[in-house]
Amino acid sequence: MLNNGSAEKNDVLVELNKVTPIPVHAPLQRAKVKGWVNVVFWGLRIYILAMVVLVIIGFARGTL
Amino acid sequence: MAKNLNYIETDAQLDWKIRQQDMQRVASLHAKRGIWAKIMLLLVLIGPGVLTMIADNDAGGVITYAQTGATYGIGFFIPSLIIAGFIAYVVQEMTVRLGAVTHRGHAEMIWGRYGSFWGWFSLVDLVIANVLTLVTEFIGIKIGMGVFGVPTWISDVLAIALDVFVLLVLRYYTWERISLWIAAGNLIFIPLVLMAKPHWSVVAASFANWNIPGGFTAMFLFIVLANFGTTIAPWMLFFQQSSVVDKGLTVKDIKHGRLDTGIGTLAMVLVALAIIVLTGSLVHGTGNANLNISQIMDIIGRRLGPTGEKLFALGLVEAGTIAAIALTASTSWAMGEAFHWPKSINMPALKAWKFYLPGILSAVLAAAIVMIPHAPLGFLNMLVQVIASIFMPAALLFLLLLLNDKEVMGEYVNQKWQNISGFVIIGLLVVLNGLYGLTVIFPNLFS
Numbered sequence: 001m002l003n004n005g006s007a008e009k010n011d012v013l014v015e016l017n018k019v020t021p022i023p024v025h026a027p028l029q030r031a032k033v034k035g036w037v038n039v040v041f042w043g044l045r046i047y048i049l050a051m052v053v054l055v056i057i058g059f060a061r062g063t064l
Numbered sequence: 065m066a067k068n069l070n071y072i073e074t075d076a077q078l079d080w081k082i083r084q085q086d087m088q089r090v091a092s093l094h095a096k097r098g099i100w101a102k103i104m105l106l107l108v109l110i111g112p113g114v115l116t117m118i119a120d121n122d123a124g125g126v127i128t129y130a131q132t133g134a135t136y137g138i139g140f141f142i143p144s145l146i147i148a149g150f151i152a153y154v155v156q157e158m159t160v161r162l163g164a165v166t167h168r169g170h171a172e173m174i175w176g177r178y179g180s181f182w183g184w185f186s187l188v189d190l191v192i193a194n195v196l197t198l199v200t201e202f203i204g205i206k207i208g209m210g211v212f213g214v215p216t217w218i219s220d221v222l223a224i225a226l227d228v229f230v231l232l233v234l235r236y237y238t239w240e241r242i243s244l245w246i247a248a249g250n251l252i253f254i255p256l257v258l259m260a261k262p263h264w265s266v267v268a269a270s271f272a273n274w275n276i277p278g279g280f281t282a283m284f285l286f287i288v289l290a291n292f293g294t295t296i297a298p299w300m301l302f303f304q305q306s307s308v309v310d311k312g313l314t315v316k317d318i319k320h321g322r323l324d325t326g327i328g329t330l331a332m333v334l335v336a337l338a339i340i341v342l343t344g345s346l347v348h349g350t351g352n353a354n355l356n357i358s359q360i361m362d363i364i365g366r367r368l369g370p371t372g373e374k375l376f377a378l379g380l381v382e383a384g385t386i387a388a389i390a391l392t393a394s395t396s397w398a399m400g401e402a403f404h405w406p407k408s409i410n411m412p413a414l415k416a417w418k419f420y421l422p423g424i425l426s427a428v429l430a431a432a433i434v435m436i437p438h439a440p441l442g443f444l445n446m447l448v449q450v451i452a453s454i455f456m457p458a459a460l461l462f463l464l465l466l467l468n469d470k471e472v473m474g475e476y477v478n479q480k481w482q483n484i485s486g487f488v489i490i491g492l493l494v495v496l497n498g499l500y501g502l503t504v505i506f507p508n509l510f511s
């Protein structure tokens with residue numbers, strides 16, 4: 001029987017959920033992307049775009 | 065829909081039941097007092113960290129380190145590898161905490177917290193990089209077995225058979241133990257370097273006179289990137305976190321997880337240093353430039369005798385084998401986590417075929433590519449470097465975001481020094497990648 005994040009340890013029921021902020025078998029909620037995290041995501045998008053452009057140039061010129 | 069949910073719950077029940085056996089064993093060892101219980105606890109908990117770090121010294125890594133030593137000697141790269149080891153430890157320790165606190169794999173966390181776009185981005189990058197890296201592992205196995213006169217198709221079949229057998233037949237804990245025994249073979253490079261009788265005073269002097277040999281050139285930058293790319297790779301984040309979850313580690317085990325990661329880092333750095341000192345002592349300065357691994361092994365054979373060459377070849381085979389086992393599992397775990405399929409090596413093969421299939425297919429595809437005559441293996445090797453270089457800062461960023469997410473980590477969020485280290489590592493990778501990108505547009509930039 002699935003015991004919703006509990007495990008018998010040494011005859012003592014250990015509730016994993018007590019030290020796991022999101023219950024083990026609960027679905028994950030989407031994180032709120034705002035503030036500095038939003039800035040980080042835009043930086044990531046720009047970085048990926050720049051690297052993809054460089055890779056295309058590298059392959060086109062044969063310099064990669 | 066209801067049938068599907070029922071299916072998932074049943075798999076989760078079975079997985080949880082098997083995992084509980086391991087968790088109970090760990091809990092009883094935690095409860096016991098005395099030095100033997102402590103040693104036993106360490107021996108039981110050791111695994112994910114050591115496996116990740118040793119598998120990181122894969123066939124591609126062995127070849128990169130050997131070529132680095134042959135090209136640059138034992139100067140710049142010895143201190144830089146120690147720094148790279150520190151970087152690897154800082155990053156991998158975060159995956160231990162994330163796995164032990166959330167009991168979820170890396171792919172599941174990215175998919176669940178940041179949505180399907182970034183989930184797909186991470187998964188596609190990881191799977192492509194894993195397949196291409198597997199190609200380099202099978203190339204390494206082929207070259208190593210070739211020294212013993214074994215044809216490519218036999219070495220391919222043997223490697224695939226071992227890889228598939230341990231994944232399909234064994235439960236997580238046994239799979240991990242067998243993998244650790246294979247990983248121990250990585251230490252073969254340490255007696256090999258002792259056989260070479262290097263000048264240890266030169267090794268010690270590299271710390272006092274740390275400089276860039278031959279100046280900062282595009283070639284040097286490429287070697288630095290290749291060495292960093294070898295030391296920290298995206299698959300490591302996914303693999304170690306999934307291992308921690310599949311092993312059933314909890315927050316009580318984080319201390320041992322750190323120790324495990326530390327021991328693995330030490331072994332990884334020692335082996336990498338041994339390879340660089342070996343080729344730096346025996347091959348560097350022989351007047352040959354741009355040597356391939358077969359030429360390097362040939363020179364080692366001439367300097368140390370056939371035993372030396374065969375030991376190196378065995379090391380190459382072991383490096384490819386352990387990495388193939390890790391990469392195959394990494395692909396299966398990531399797919400299982402992303403799509404909520406069964407996601408545990410504890411699961412029986414027939415019941416969890418969806419979980420096992422992607423990993424096995426990736427290994428078979430890679431082995432088949434190696435068998436193709438005149439396959440552009442050099443191009444594929446370069447492609448894996450490019451994908452890993454682009455993906456690594458992104459993967460690290462997700463790791464840092466998750467480790468700072470209080471909703472996910474609670475009291476186990478990153479400390480300030482860990483965040484500073486993390487962002488410095490990302491900055492370093494972005495700058496190195498950017499500089500290398502500039503050399504693509506301006507090939508003579510650092511000439």
